[in-house]
Amino acid sequence: MSKKEEILTINHIKKDYGSLEVIKDISLTVGKGEVVVVVGPSGCGKSTLLRCINGLETIQGGEISLKGEIISGRQKDMHLVRQKIGMVFQSYDLFPHKNILDNITLGPVKAQHRKKEEAEEEAEKLLVRVGLLDKKDAYPRQLSGGQKQRVAIVRALCMHPEVMLFDEVTAALDPEMVREVLDVMLELAREGSTMIIVTHEMQFARAIADRIIFLDKGEVVEEGTPEEFFENPKTERARKFLNVFEFDTVKGVEDKK
Amino acid sequence: MNIDVLKEYAPAYFSAAGLTVRIALIGIAGSFLVGLLCSLIRYYKIPGLRQIAGVYIELSRNTPLLIQLFFLYFGLPKIGILLSSETCAITGLIFLGGSYMAEAFRSGLEAVPNIQIESALSLGLTKGQVIGYILLPQAVSVSIPAFAANVIFLIKETSVFSAVALADLMYTAKSFIGMSYNTDEALFMLVLSYLGILLPISVIFTIIERKLRYAGFGN
Numbered sequence: 171m172s173k174k175e176e177i178l179t180i181n182h183i184k185k186d187y188g189s190l191e192v193i194k195d196i197s198l199t200v201g202k203g204e205v206v207v208v209v210g211p212s213g214c215g216k217s218t219l220l221r222c223i224n225g226l227e228t229i230q231g232g233e234i235s236l237k238g239e240i241i242s243g244r245q246k247d248m249h250l251v252r253q254k255i256g257m258v259f260q261s262y263d264l265f266p267h268k269n270i271l272d273n274i275t276l277g278p279v280k281a282q283h284r285k286k287e288e289a290e291e292e293a294e295k296l297l298v299r300v301g302l303l304d305k306k307d308a309y310p311r312q313l314s315g316g317q318k319q320r321v322a323i324v325r326a327l328c329m330h331p332e333v334m335l336f337d338e339v340t341a342a343l344d345p346e347m348v349r350e351v352l353d354v355m356l357e358l359a360r361e362g363s364t365m366i367i368v369t370h371e372m373q374f375a376r377a378i379a380d381r382i383i384f385l386d387k388g389e390v391v392e393e394g395t396p397e398e399f400f401e402n403p404k405t406e407r408a409r410k411f412l413n414v415f416e417f418d419t420v421k422g423v424e425d426k427k
Numbered sequence: 428m429n430i431d432v433l434k435e436y437a438p439a440y441f442s443a444a445g446l447t448v449r450i451a452l453i454g455i456a457g458s459f460l461v462g463l464l465c466s467l468i469r470y471y472k473i474p475g476l477r478q479i480a481g482v483y484i485e486l487s488r489n490t491p492l493l494i495q496l497f498f499l500y501f502g503l504p505k506i507g508i509l510l511s512s513e514t515c516a517i518t519g520l521i522f523l524g525g526s527y528m529a530e531a532f533r534s535g536l537e538a539v540p541n542i543q544i545e546s547a548l549s550l551g552l553t554k555g556q557v558i559g560y561i562l563l564p565q566a567v568s569v570s571i572p573a574f575a576a577n578v579i580f581l582i583k584e585t586s587v588f589s590a591v592a593l594a595d596l597m598y599t600a601k602s603f604i605g606m607s608y609n610t611d612e613a614l615f616m617l618v619l620s621y622l623g624i625l626l627p628i629s630v631i632f633t634i635i636e637r638k639l640r641y642a643g644f645g646n
Contacts, residue, residue: 224549226545226548226549249548249551249552249553249554250551251551252548252549252550252551253550253551254551255549256549257546257549259542259545259546261542263540263542263543263545263546265543265546265547265561265565266565267564267565267568276547276550276552276560277550277551277552280552280556280560281550281551281552281553281556282551322546325550326549326550329550329551
């Protein structure tokens, strides 16, 4: 991993809301093309970590840099930094007053000052890839949750970000729509996108991750390859956490009696 | 009711209606601007300005337009500021309307979920762009019914302008009554004139409201 170009470096960051420490001390380096999946119990600081990276939250200590340039603690030109960081939220949050194509091209045209035709052309290509070209003139309210989330991913991609952040993007979706969104992310990973993913889908985490980060109470408790983490978690806390996702069968017990 | 009298009065009412509409238009446009400014100041909690906006809104909403006009027309000259009837009328209407519009904008701004702002920010838009492309369009669509109510309210409020000697509709009606005692005809024409102005506005707002009703339908 060390030979790869470093895209994102998080150096001992801290974040608190008054007396509540959400992030105690997190350090993390993400290389180009790497897929890092962050897991952990709720309230462990996963989402806050992502929000700190793109400056939606300010940090109280440490620093974050993108391709060697410090991006934390900025005020004025934070919007320029955010153009290089794609973010997809749990609740998709397309803009309800704009159609799908305008949702996608808003950032490229207004923030990056690219030509409208060029942005639209790229948006259409991306929509083809997620199978939604026929929806380009539709409004968000006419789409299903899974479709909206795929558009939200395309909207972030169209900005050509250095790194993509996914904040529990399937948590608000019906089970049958989860797959279509995860498939898009798997394809991005295969193409070499740099991604940081917060998720509760453990099977998916295992399939997509190059590296798993296990957070608890605002700290990195364990870090490793998916195989290491899921087969042989080193810490008791990780073991306990993973147990939550497994069920002992109850049916067999009844039958044997 | 005498048709000939109505015919005789019509031109005077027409020109008075023109004046009423002109002053209402300027006053309402000004109210929108002042209201937008105040609501954004309060939305972003800009220190200092926020308190000023708060005091203004309370002062403006809790005093009658007539008293505000008296202050402008009879009060200000005492400290050497002499305003024409028309300037008084427009200033008074903006002073009153600004606070009502601020409250209308506020209801819209508060209806826009914070995550909309955050997802616009994460696209790398500047704060100004977020306001212009995301926040305001959605807020306005929520505020339209309140805008409509305010616009109609403000136009009706113009009927007190005769108190500062402005030859508006009310003033015209009053002077006809005073001159010739044709009370029925004068008042009939007055009602007709206000309806003629207000009904189309109601209809237009209903159409706008239907067209812009996107924000309430989820994303």
